Amino acid sequence: MKNGKRPTRRQRNEIKDRGLNPENWLVERDTPATMVLIHRYTGSSRTIRRGA
16 A cells, blocks of 8 residues: 555545545545545545546
């Protein structure tokens, strides 16, 4: 597993829009199509898809 980074303001807004608490998630990978998140405490991952 890669080390996650703190989300930027734009990423925090996208995480909030999905109904998640941005303080609990780190960004592992951010591409134009997807953003892969890692939970700070449990280590579980979640993928957010972008676009149509």
